[in-house]
Amino acid sequence: MDLNELVRTSGEWLRGSGPESDIVISSRIRLARNLAEFPFISRASQSDRGEIEAVLRDRILQIQESGELEYVNVNELKGIDRQFLVERQLISREHAESEGARGVAIDRHEQVSLMINEEDHLRIQVMHSGLDLQSAWEQIDRIDSLVGEQVTFAYHSKLGFLTACPTNVGTGLRVSVMLHLPALVITRQIDKVFRSLQKISLAVRGLYGEGSQAMGDFYQISNQITLGKSELELIKQVGDIVPVLIDYERRARDFLVRESHENLHDKVSRAYGILRTAQTISSEETMHLLSSVRMGVNLGLINDLKIPTLNELFIHTQPAHLQKLRGVELDTADRNIERARYLRRHLNKDDGDNSGKN
Amino acid sequence: MKCQQCNKTATFHITELTKGKPQELHLCEEHARQYLTQSEEEPAVAPSLAGVLAHQLAVGQTAEELAKLDQRSCPVCGITFYEFRNQGRLGCPYDYVCFKSELEPLIINIHGETEHMGKKPAKGAEGTENRTQLIRLRREMKEAIGEENYERASKLRDEIRAIEESPPKTA
Numbered sequence: 140m141d142l143n144e145l146v147r148t149s150g151e152w153l154r155g156s157g158p159e160s161d162i163v164i165s166s167r168i169r170l171a172r173n174l175a176e177f178p179f180i181s182r183a184s185q186s187d188r189g190e191i192e193a194v195l196r197d198r199i200l201q202i203q204e205s206g207e208l209e210y211v212n213v214n215e216l217k218g219i220d221r222q223f224l225v226e227r228q229l230i231s232r233e234h235a236e237s238e239g240a241r242g243v244a245i246d247r248h249e250q251v252s253l254m255i256n257e258e259d260h261l262r263i264q265v266m267h268s269g270l271d272l273q274s275a276w277e278q279i280d281r282i283d284s285l286v287g288e289q290v291t292f293a294y295h296s297k298l299g300f301l302t303a304c305p306t307n308v309g310t311g312l313r314v315s316v317m318l319h320l321p322a323l324v325i326t327r328q329i330d331k332v333f334r335s336l337q338k339i340s341l342a343v344r345g346l347y348g349e350g351s352q353a354m355g356d357f358y359q360i361s362n363q364i365t366l367g368k369s370e371l372e373l374i375k376q377v378g379d380i381v382p383v384l385i386d387y388e389r390r391a392r393d394f395l396v397r398e399s400h401e402n403l404h405d406k407v408s409r410a411y412g413i414l415r416t417a418q419t420i421s422s423e424e425t426m427h428l429l430s431s432v433r434m435g436v437n438l439g440l441i442n443d444l445k446i447p448t449l450n451e452l453f454i455h456t457q458p459a460h461l462q463k464l465r466g467v468e469l470d471t472a473d474r475n476i477e478r479a480r481y482l483r484r485h486l487n488k489d490d491g492d493n494s495g496k497n
Numbered sequence: 498m499k500c501q502q503c504n505k506t507a508t509f510h511i512t513e514l515t516k517g518k519p520q521e522l523h524l525c526e527e528h529a530r531q532y533l534t535q536s537e538e539e540p541a542v543a544p545s546l547a548g549v550l551a552h553q554l555a556v557g558q559t560a561e562e563l564a565k566l567d568q569r570s571c572p573v574c575g576i577t578f579y580e581f582r583n584q585g586r587l588g589c590p591y592d593y594v595c596f597k598s599e600l601e602p603l604i605i606n607i608h609g610e611t612e613h614m615g616k617k618p619a620k621g622a623e624g625t626e627n628r629t630q631l632i633r634l635r636r637e638m639k640e641a642i643g644e645e646n647y648e649r650a651s652k653l654r655d656e657i658r659a660i661e662e663s664p665p666k667t668a
Contacts, residue, residue: 175590175621175628175665182574182588258586280616287619291665293590296624298604299613301590305600306607308593310615327530340609367610398508399526 142211142220146463150227151249153450157269161437161446162385164317164357166271167228168279168374169264171302171311172286175293179303180256185239188256192240195255198289199244202282208244208251219468222459228266230254251282259303259311261286272314272378276370299366309366314377315344318384321356321434322391325406329358332387340364341380355426355453360384396438407435411444415486419475425456425482444486452485500525550582550603571595573633590629621665631660 153164173179177191196210213221213230221235230243234257241256254262263286265279293301299309307313323329333343340363346354360380362373395403410431413420433449435441454460456478462469465477500507501523509529510521567579576588578596587593593600604611621628634657641650 173590175625176631178574178589178632179587181584181586182576283616284619291620291625291628292618293629294618294621294625295590295593295613296622297612298593299615300618301593303586305587305604308604309608309610309613312615364608364610366604366608367612367614369615372614 142223143463145227145249146223146460150229150454151266151268153454154268155446155450157267157271159381159385160269162319162388163270163381164319165228165266165268166275167264167266167315167317167359168272168275169262169313169315170279170283170300171259171307171313172261172263172283172300173259173293173302174261175291177260180258180260181303183256188240191260192242192255194290195253195261195286196242196244199253199255199286201289202285208246208253210242210244212242214239214241219459219462223463226454226457226459231257231262233257234262251278253282253286259307270316270378270381272316272374276314276374280370307365310368310370310373312365312370312373313361314374315359315361316377316381317346317357317359318381318388319355319357319430319433320384320388321430322395323388324356325395325403326391328387328391332384333358336360336380339376339380341377354423355430357430392434392438403438404435404440407431407438407440411435411441411486414482417479417482419472420479420482421475422456422458422478425478426453429453429456448485452482456481498523500528502528550585566599569596573629589632591626591632594626625665627660628665631657634660 151165157163157166174191174194177183177187180188183191200208200210202208211224213224213234216224221230224230224243225232225235227249229245229249229252231254234241234243234254237257239256241254243255244253245251250266252264252266254264263279263282265275265282267275295301300311302308302311320329323332336343342361342363344359344361346357346359360377362377365373368376410428414425414428414432429449429452432441432444433446433453436444436446436449455464458474461474461478461481464481469477498507499505503525505525505527507523508526509524567582568577570577571588571592572595573591574589576592578599581587581592581596587596601611634653638650638653638657641647641653
């Protein structure tokens with residue numbers, strides 16, 4: 140697969156379409172699977188890893204689901220390209236940073252990715268824009284069944300699918316819904332909401348999964364347990380709480396519009412102003428300001444910007460995307476200058492003086 | 498209506514349900530923020546696997562018992578319990594069998610359940626333990642060849658073939 144072809148698009152998770160897409164960014168489901176005849180990754184030798192990759196790669200490419208799958212040998216990729224796939228949410232950070240034989244099969248729509256030799260031998264992931272868990276499950280269930288006809292997954296009659304970490308045993312299923320919750324952050328209700336989620340054994344993570352910061356007010360809600368409930372029950376548990384969170388966020392937005400309209404409008408306008416004029420800007424600050432602007436667009440406070448454009452900026456201003464778009468590797472300081480230039484160019488489109496530069 | 502804590506207009510009207518009794522609060526934005534961030538200060542971190550495990554092992558086990566347990570290893574992949582405890586990752590599917598009594602309380606702690614209720618695989622729905630034994634048999638065959646013990650190697654080869662040729666039972 141030519142990664143350079145992907146650079147100019149924004150991928151499935153920021154397509155900005157699908158149900159409730161002003162608040163729900165994406166719905167993602169993953170299944171953890173291991174081959175019965177090999178040790179888990181922590182005890183696998185280099186030759187085991189090579190064999191696991193060869194077997195899974197061969198079998199996966201025989202199934203053709205949701206368009207053609209293309210295989211990327213992650214072990215041979217340059218660091219910047221691995222980072223690019225992480226930003227794209229097609230591989231995990233752990234997968235990018237580990238060593239040895241490993242790869243990922245990706246479909247053209249960037250909805251399906253099958254990671255080989257991550258924490259488990261196989262991690263299947265399906266991601267859809269907006270709140271769309273049901274069809275994401277149907278798709279991943281189909282792919283899992285097709286792969287499962289080709290290989291023997293490690294399975295225990297009582298414990299279910301066996302995984303390298305006991306936190307995934309049973310279904311091996313993790314369902315995550317990514318939400319944009321800026322108003323709950325501004326009104327400082329977010330911690331309270333999350334504490335109540337943890338009480339019903341749901342986990343909250345930042346943008347790039349475990350341990351990552353909640354950049355740009357994006358949060359992922361996912362199931363904590365994987366055993367003792369069916370896949371549909373686990374999905375329902377997350378799916379049922381999402382409308383509640385959407386409602387909280389909408390109420391917080393209504394409240395801000397009603398009770399502190401000037402402050403909100405000011406915050407949103409300043410964010411937009413900085414993004415359109417800054418000369419050097421970090422990735423974190425960009426995410427933070429784009430988040431305010433995104434809410435401003437959704438609330439009608441900014442009218443000359445469309446959500447898809449904004450979503451594209453979220454992804455294109457990340458370090459690896461920025462460098463690939465520019466076509467050269469840049470250090471942090473130069474990236475910050477390039478990022479500011481990129482933002483000015485794309486947010487001042489109607490301004491004749493700035494368009495077309497660079 | 499004025500804020501209960503200052504003279505500003507109350508814009509937050511909070512009904513708190515504690516011990517079944519509703520309690521009404523009327524606060525301005527600033528005091529509402531304070532109130533909402535103050536309550537429940539305890540860190541909202543889910544227990545980590547290592548933490549759960551350490552806690553579980555500390556209960557009802559002497560240092561001696563723990564040291565003994567740590568040395569136990571899996572006959573298939575060779576991982577010791579100590580290594581698992583340290584890295585939080587198991588070495589092979591057979592670990593779930595050979596460390597069953599240690600893992601069970603951990604699994605209950607994490608999931609609250611011990612029985613899979615979800616999807617079954619197309620192959621090996623009755624368990625794939627014998628496929629996992631191939632890991633051990635293949636290693637032992639290599640060792641036997643290394644030691645030029647061809648009699649044993651050919652016996653092992655037959656065992657391996659028997660498993661490889663019997664397809665896992667379908668669901």
